[in-house]
Amino acid sequence: MRDDVMVNAADIARIADVGRAAVSNWRKRFDDFPRPVGGTASSPSFSLAEIEQWLRKHNRHVEVAPLERVWQRLRAVGDDLRLGDVVVYTGAFLLYLQRDPAAWRELARLTDDEMLSRLPGSVAAVVPEPPGELPHELGVDPSLIRAIAEVGAEEGPAATFDAICARYIDVHARRLLATPEPVGALMARLAATAGKTVLDPSCGIGTLLLASGAARALGQDVNGTAARLTAVRLLLHGVEAAVRDGDSLRADAFPDELVDAVVCNPPFNDRGWGYEELTSDPRWEYGLPPRGESELAWVQHCLSHVRPGGLVVIMMPGVAASRRSGRRVRGNLLRAGALRAIVTLSAGAAPASSGAPDLWVLRRPEAGDPPASDVLMVNAGDDFAVVEGAWQAYTSRTETGPPELPEASRVVRIIDLLDEEVALTPAHRVSRQTRAEPFTGVRERAREAISRLEVPKLTPLPVRRELPLTSIGELSRAGVVSIGQGPLKLAEETGDLPVLTVKDLVRGRAPSGRTCDEPGLVFTREGDVVAPLIPGENTAARVVAGPPVVLGPRLLLFRVDPDRLDPYYLAGCLRVTGETSVRLGSSVRMDPRRARLPRLPIEEQREYGEAFRRLLAYEDAVRELRTVSDDLLRIGFEGLLDGTLHPE
Incomplete structure (x- = not known):
């Protein structure tokens, strides 16, 4: 095993299971802390071997897992700009191990030079598309390849690559902007993607396609490394996949393909999306997207790829629901019955936006569909269960009456939305509580909390008691x-x-x-x-x-x-x-x-213990009363204004 692997402060913190500030503190407090061997003044790198030795010396040693050691060696192969290519080749090699383990066992018996010369051809024989540069071109040496194989055999090729991808995302979090996994899973469930043919035209590193549970996955991304990474991830998980690189709006890799569902988290606020050269594109069925509304171009691109009756779930910035420049396209989507739901999530659900993003759920109209009369709006925040409950109730309703929707959701008539602004922001139409019944329940909870609020009694002493x-x-x-x-x-x-x-x-x-x-x-x-x-x-x-x-x-x-x-x-x-x-x-x-x-004697301890118990019980009651009071005030104010409550 090589000893020249370098780690940064974040790596050391992860290995030692402490915060990064602790590592900085160690550097200041301990004169024998290893000196940097690379990096920069603001982001120094250290020898992993020296760090392990120091941790053992100071009784802080945590055994470095083989997978962690492999990851650090992968990072040491080259700079971070080429790390993606190294990760892609690692995935292709793990796919080779998964598909033809017997062939690898034969290669592993050879000398390093013989193994390295024969490996590219062996990998290419079982991996459908070239993974990019070859290992010797990337600087991956034979000992690292053997180490990857050992970890892959121990952890499983797919699990090993998932862990490596997770670390790669950590390193490039600001550039990759991966959709959070819970949000991706929600999008997949809304689009009912499991077992179907699914497209993501801005797939990044494949988070949404992996979450979809698709039987066949199509993906495209402008970043070639990300596209190859997505392909390898899907194949390792046994998904039939076709992933291409390129700009989906300017150079669609699947121009004639209609799929069962589309999931997409496109780039936000992209001024250079191709407005000038795509003005007469046939995809703009609902109107030419304004120059500053690239998201509306992505919406229509996704709709053009889904079969009639198929669903599209796309992440949108919150402002896309109300920007004046996009009102014509929004209005046409409503009139055609294509836009079926808008869901507001919490801030941070979309890594490309600091605000609270929306999910737009669209359905490509089928011939003979009755005209849509309403749209579902959900002000969900972090409560994904509300989203799924509202969508299920909305789509399974009968003609006997309106659907029974959970709180924070509402069916809004399309005719009420088609005004001069065509503003579709859920927060302007539905509060987090929409019915009067919750107010009654919260009021009773407040009364119960008040009844349990017993102020403890303690007797002041005239002179402070000194206790051993x-x-x-x-x-x-x-x-x-x-x-x-x-x-x-x-x-x-x-x-x-x-x-x-x-x-x-x-x-x-x-x-x-x-x-x-x-x-x-x-x-x-x-x-x-x-x-x-x-x-x-x-x-x-x-x-x-x-x-x-x-x-x-x-x-x-x-x-x-x-x-x-x-x-x-x-x-x-x-x-x-x-x-x-x-x-x-x-x-x-x-x-x-x-x-x-x-x-203190045990009898006196019990007296003090009873007093402590009452103080803690009082603290709990105050905390509960504070929480329920906040809920009561919010629901009361919102209910009086949105028409669900009336003064007594």
Whole structure:
């Protein structure tokens, strides 16, 4: 294994499972921290071998996984501008391993020079299209190829390449602008793409096509490296794929292809989309897109590629729903019945936009379709379940009456939209609450929260009482308390076992995480005290009640002998002393052995523990009342203005 692999501060933080600020702090505090061996003054690079040695020396060593080591070696092959080509060839090689493992075993027995000379032809024999430059042209050496093969055999070719792609996206996040996976999955479900022929004419690195579950995937992207990367990803996942590079608007690679569905997240605000040369293009069935409305060109391009009755789900900037220059095209889309729904998501759902983007759901009209009379609008934010529920209710409605829509959604008559502006912004037509019934429920919740708001009573002392102190470390050595810690990470986010997370602890709610049974899990017992490893402003240690659950990451567990230490007393003491326990690196972390508490008899501990319990219960009640009051005010104001509530 080569020892000249270089890593940056972000890589070191990931390997050591700390924040980047901690790495910067190490560089300042420790004179023996390795010196940079490359990079720049603002972004230095370090020798991975030296970093591993330093971590071991300072008892911070985390074993570098083979996949991580392979990734760092791939990054070291060349500069970041050529990294995409290196990743593409890695994917092509993994596809070769997946399709013809026996051939690789034969090649692997050869010398490095013989293997390297025969490998390009072997890969080309099973990979449908050339992956670009050859390994020796990219600087990939035989030892790295063998290392990739070892990891691919251990993790599986597809899983290995998924992990490498994820790291590649991290490096080039600002340039690649990949659609967030949950948003891509939502788009695929709305377009009902599973098992169908699906097109993405601005596919990037293939996020939407992978999420689609398509039986046959067509893609095009102006970036040739991204297009080849998409092709390899799809093929590794067993999808029949045809991916081309080129500008879809100017040089459509699939001019005569009609597909079952189209999903697309096109570039926003592209002034150079081809307005001058495409003025008379037959795709502009709903009107010539204005020069500054490239998104409306993409909408019509997508509609031109879907069969009659097929669906298009496309990401749009929020302003595209109301810009004055695009009102003619929007109006024609409504009149033709092509635009069926507009969904507003939360800010950040589209990496190309800092605002809240929209999803437009379109359907290419079929001959004989009755004229559409309305359109669905959803003001969803982060609540994707609302989007799917509203779309299902809207599309499955009968002629007996209007659909039963979830909150934050509304059916709007097209005739009401065809005014001078043709403004289609969901937030202007539908609030996050649209019916009066939720107001009644929230009002009752507010009354219940107020009834539980019991202000604790404490007696002031005329003179401050000086109490002898002990520490949890001393209590631990005496066998009064034992300390456990949740794992750094949980391998699975789904499963049958409930997991108590940091957010659950802070908000005083039931466990929301899930995991599968595996070695090393820590389970709670009733009466245990749980506190966060990294305390925050509103952190509270809590006493566990109910059946056992898995202790989540970044949580500490204190198991007490109840005859010698009251758990509520300990929880209250941790609330006061735990947050200032110790500073490790660049962040405050609880060192449980250093947390101090007064040394009191068990009877007096229980008195204090009951007082702490009432204080924590009061805090929870105040927090719940604050939340429900905010909801009550918002729903009340919005309901009075949108006509769903009336003054009594």
